[in-house]
Amino acid sequence: xxxxxxxxMSGAERVLRAQQVHANNLANLETPGFRANVxxxxxxxxxGAGYAARHLNELVSDAVSGRExxxxxxxxxxxxxxxxxxxxxxxxxxxxxxxxxxxFSLDAxxxxxxxxxxxxGDGGPIxxxxxxxxxxxxxxxISIQAPGQVELQPVDRLKLVKPEFAALRKNEQGLLVARxxxxxxxxxxxxxxxxxxxxxxxxxxxxxxxxxxxxxxxEVQMKLFKSADGMADAGNRLMRD
Amino acid sequence: xxxxxxISKTGVQAQDAKLQAIANNLANVNTVGFxxxxxxxxxxxxQVERQPGAEGPDGxxxxxxxxxxxxxxxxxxxxxxxSGSLQTSNQSLDIAIxxxxxxxxxxxxxxxxxxxxxxLQVNAxGRLTNAQGLRLQPEITIPAxxxxxxxxxxxxxxxxxxxxAAANELGQLRLSNFxxxxxxxxxxxxxxxxxxxxxxxxxGVPGADGLGKLKQGALExxxxxxxxxxxxxxxxxRTYEMNTKVLSAADNMLQYLSQAxx
Numbered sequence: 180x181x182x183x184x185x186x187x188m189s190g191a192e193r194v195l196r197a198q199q200v201h202a203n204n205l206a207n208l209e210t211p212g213f214r215a216n217v218x219x220x221x222x223x224x225x226x227g228a229g230y231a232a233r234h235l236n237e238l239v240s241d242a243v244s245g246r247e248x249x250x251x252x253x254x255x256x257x258x259x260x261x262x263x264x265x266x267x268x269x270x271x272x273x274x275x276x277x278x279x280x281x282x283f284s285l286d287a288x289x290x291x292x293x294x295x296x297x298x299x300g301d302g303g304p305i306x307x308x309x310x311x312x313x314x315x316x317x318x319x320x321i322s323i324q325a326p327g328q329v330e331l332q333p334v335d336r337l338k339l340v341k342p343e344f345a346a347l348r349k350n351e352q353g354l355l356v357a358r359x360x361x362x363x364x365x366x367x368x369x370x371x372x373x374x375x376x377x378x379x380x381x382x383x384x385x386x387x388x389x390x391x392x393x394x395x396x397x398e399v400q401m402k403l404f405k406s407a408d409g410m411a412d413a414g415n416r417l418m419r420d
Numbered sequence: 421x422x423x424x425x426x427i428s429k430t431g432v433q434a435q436d437a438k439l440q441a442i443a444n445n446l447a448n449v450n451t452v453g454f455x456x457x458x459x460x461x462x463x464x465x466x467q468v469e470r471q472p473g474a475e476g477p478d479g480x481x482x483x484x485x486x487x488x489x490x491x492x493x494x495x496x497x498x499x500x501x502x503s504g505s506l507q508t509s510n511q512s513l514d515i516a517i518x519x520x521x522x523x524x525x526x527x528x529x530x531x532x533x534x535x536x537x538x539x540l541q542v543n544a545x546g547r548l549t550n551a552q553g554l555r556l557q558p559e560i561t562i563p564a565x566x567x568x569x570x571x572x573x574x575x576x577x578x579x580x581x582x583x584x585a586a587a588n589e590l591g592q593l594r595l596s597n598f599x600x601x602x603x604x605x606x607x608x609x610x611x612x613x614x615x616x617x618x619x620x621x622x623x624g625v626p627g628a629d630g631l632g633k634l635k636q637g638a639l640e641x642x643x644x645x646x647x648x649x650x651x652x653x654x655x656x657x658r659t660y661e662m663n664t665k666v667l668s669a670a671d672n673m674l675q676y677l678s679q680a681x682x
Contacts, residue, residue: 191677194673195422195423195424195673196423196486196488198422198424198666198669198670198673199423199424199427199488199489200488200489201424201666202423202424202425202427202428202431202491202663202666202670203427203463203488203489203490203491203492204489205428205431205659205662205663205666206427206428206430206431206434206489206491206492206663207431207461207463207489207491207492208431208659208662208663209434209435209438209461209492209655209656209659210461210462210463210492211460211461213463216487216489238486239485239486240485240486240487240488241485241486241487253458253500254500254502255500255501255502280462282460282498284498284600284602284603285599285600285602285603286600286603286617286619287599287600287603287616287617287618287619287620288619289599289619294462294495309599309622310630311520311597311629311630311631312630324630326622326624326629326630327628327629327630348485348487349466349487349489350466350468351465351466351467351468352465352466353462353463353464353465353466353489383658383659383662386662387662387665390665390666390669391669393669393673394669394670394672394673397673397676397677398672398673398676401676401677401679401680402680404680404681405680408680
């Protein structure tokens with residue numbers, strides 16, 4: 180059988196899966212700190228003698244967009260947004276993972292948490308003692324006002340890192356990790372702002388346009404599918420007549 | 421089936437939940453002591469189909485991998501405990517907590533409950549209660565014939581008795597605070613209950629130890645900001661719409677496919 184139909188199939192398969200990437204980005208349009216996944220189509224040569232001119236198509240999608248999201252004022256003390264490039268570090272198992280989401284909360288023991296993960300400070304997970312007020316400064320230093328005290332005293336500092344986005348990938352939980360699996364070193368130059376949250380960096384327009392164009396791509400693949408079918412049918416008729 | 425359809429479904433569902441929270445916030449825009457709810461989302465787990473660097477069938481290393489997301493999920497709702505605007509009501513039994521802290525009442529099931537709504541009342545036995553009739557803890561009894569009740573910033577309740585020039589001290593209101601107020605369980609009726617997530621309450625005198633002061637004759641309004649909710653509502657509606665668009669694009673693709681093979 181002509182290999183056209185298999186080439187078409189690889190194209191159609193890629194479009195279906197690319198649609199999944201864009202659907203996921205759009206579903207997370209309102210997830211704070213979410214970084215859009217980038218999807219890309221790759222030509223892949225078929226190995227073997229006589230196939231040199233044949234290329235199949237495959238989906239590559241493990242890159243993450245490093246564009247910054249819009250900042251929203253929320254007024255909550257434990258909402259922190261990164262100003263400019265940088266990432267927060269959270270504890271994941273024995274290692275570390277990174278994220279741009281800064282909607283922290285405290286658990287009953289005073290540990291600073293991001294969802295189910297403890298937030299990392301200079302020397303491990305951050306724990307805040309009893310306090311009546313908490314402030315997070317631009318360099319990530321967390322100060323508290325102990326009950327009965329007037330002055331704020333620093334207790335810990337958020338671990339902030341500044342890697343290149345190209346050196347990161349998402350893990351199964353959607354947190355960012357270094358491609359080589361190593362923990363990143365803290366960077367002093369990262370700035371944060373308390374009382375605000377960074378929204379998702381998904382561009383709705385871009386995702387919609389991509390979705391529509393992928394749907395049309397798929398239509399084209401189906402047309403080719405039909406012509407491959409037509410050609411095979413014509414061949415069959417030649418034998419019958 | 422086309423997985424994009426299920427992913428869009430999670431997006432549509434999430435926005436549905438968000439709209440419900442916005443509707444509740446807007447409905448409570450005039451509820452004294454109400455704290456707005458905020459819906460938080462997170463991305464669902466990722467399918468890592470091929471690790472970068474995995475060996476392909478022809479022996480070459482794949483330069484990059486495939487990771488496909490599965491949509492979004494509502495992690496939970498957070499009560500946002502920023503303070504609401506103060507409204508002056510000039511009622512002697514209205515109090516506002518300026519700062520942190522909750523008034524403790526005896527909850528409907530006998531367990532302590534906490535509230536920031538300070539519309540106090542006196543019941544038939546002369547006890548101070550909240551607007552729902554739940555008794556304030558520690559209990560304070562206003563004797564019959566008491567006139568001009570005063571509640572000081574530190575919670576001291578005093579009243580003048582008829583025929584007596586000096587005011588009588590009747591008792592002191594206390595406030596409770598939690599390390600993580602967001603973890604409190606909202607019971608409705610403006611009251612909250614302690615949970616494992618909120619931590620144990622620490623009790624104190626108003627104005628001391630980081631607790632707020634009491635202001636008599638004022639009420640703390642709801643902290644819902646109408647404009648913010650409206651903007652959120654528009655965003656939720658449009659996100660809903662865009663996710664439905666992807667849903668129909670995915671549906672169209674399946675239609676092309678079934679037509680091609682017919």
